[in-house]
Amino acid sequence: MQKIFNPKNLRNLIIALVVVGLLFLAVSGYLTPLFSLGSSPLIGTQGWLSRQYGAMRDYFTSPRDMAQLRSRNAQLESELALLQGHIVALQEDLGSMRVLEALMGFEKEHPEYRYQAATVIGREISPFQQYIIIDKGSNQGVRHGMPVVTEKGLVGRIDAVIANASRIQLISDARSVVNVRMQTQRVEAQINGSLTGEISINMVPQNVDVQVGEVLLTSGLGGSYPPNIFVGQVLTMQSRQNTLFQTGSVQAMVDLTAVSAVLVITDFTPVDITPLLP
Numbered sequence: 001m002q003k004i005f006n007p008k009n010l011r012n013l014i015i016a017l018v019v020v021g022l023l024f025l026a027v028s029g030y031l032t033p034l035f036s037l038g039s040s041p042l043i044g045t046q047g048w049l050s051r052q053y054g055a056m057r058d059y060f061t062s063p064r065d066m067a068q069l070r071s072r073n074a075q076l077e078s079e080l081a082l083l084q085g086h087i088v089a090l091q092e093d094l095g096s097m098r099v100l101e102a103l104m105g106f107e108k109e110h111p112e113y114r115y116q117a118a119t120v121i122g123r124e125i126s127p128f129q130q131y132i133i134i135d136k137g138s139n140q141g142v143r144h145g146m147p148v149v150t151e152k153g154l155v156g157r158i159d160a161v162i163a164n165a166s167r168i169q170l171i172s173d174a175r176s177v178v179n180v181r182m183q184t185q186r187v188e189a190q191i192n193g194s195l196t197g198e199i200s201i202n203m204v205p206q207n208v209d210v211q212v213g214e215v216l217l218t219s220g221l222g223g224s225y226p227p228n229i230f231v232g233q234v235l236t237m238q239s240r241q242n243t244l245f246q247t248g249s250v251q252a253m254v255d256l257t258a259v260s261a262v263l264v265i266t267d268f269t270p271v272d273i274t275p276l277l278p
Helices: 007-028 032-109
Strands: 115-125 130-134 147-149 154-162 165-170 177-182 188-192 199-205 215-218 230-238 245-252 261-265
Touching: 115 165, 130 154, 130 261, 199 230
Parallel strands: none
Antiparallel strands: 115 130, 115 261, 130 165, 147 154, 147 261, 154 165, 177 188, 177 215, 188 199, 199 245, 215 230, 230 245
16 A cells, blocks of 8 residues: 655655745745845955955055056156246247347337347456447447447447457446436436446536436437437435535446347447547
8 A cells, every 4th residue: 555645745845835935935025134134244244355355456556556657747747847948938039029129119219320239148247347248249340339228228338349249348337437417407427337336426516406316318428428328317316515526326227237138339439539638
């Protein structure tokens, strides 16, 4: 007689019922808290492993990235230096163009003279000498004694000449003497340079009331300079008892320490009147 009850079939039935029950509970959402509780340690472990992997990856790749960054930074610095060099060159060109434009404007305002434009290529500003050197000489028609100006006023005169360069004695040089007149007072005087580069005014009569800021122009006396070129302005005046003349200090119209381009008046011939003086 065949057995109706089979333990093996019962076990399979129980397993099937348990599986069906679990599926039903899972679909119904009753097992979600249990799954979350069981998966939390796994998620934390996975996150820790991910962080450790990222740290290891950064450790091995950082040197290469830093080398690339340094190389890129060096390239950018080189390009920046090149651009800055271009900017400086453009600014210098612009400054030179403005200087030349101003000199050309001076030529148009004073058409009575002929000029030779020149660039300053040397400078000696010391307690013993006050001069600059320009890039034009006898080959360009420059001669000893010719006056030198900028658009602002008198610079000095040609002191020495070679074929393609000349030396200009500045009005601040200790050997320089310029005969001037006051613009408002119409009084004549002299200005002198000094070892320190300061310019003084002399030979001003005691009865003349000279105001600070009085403009001085070349008088044309003495034969060294043509008349009516701006020279400077009076800074201070001193009047002492028992003296015939007042003295004072003068600020040159031209910044003699920063001259970069000049005009040489080539059609003015200085006259040495020393032999005629008593």
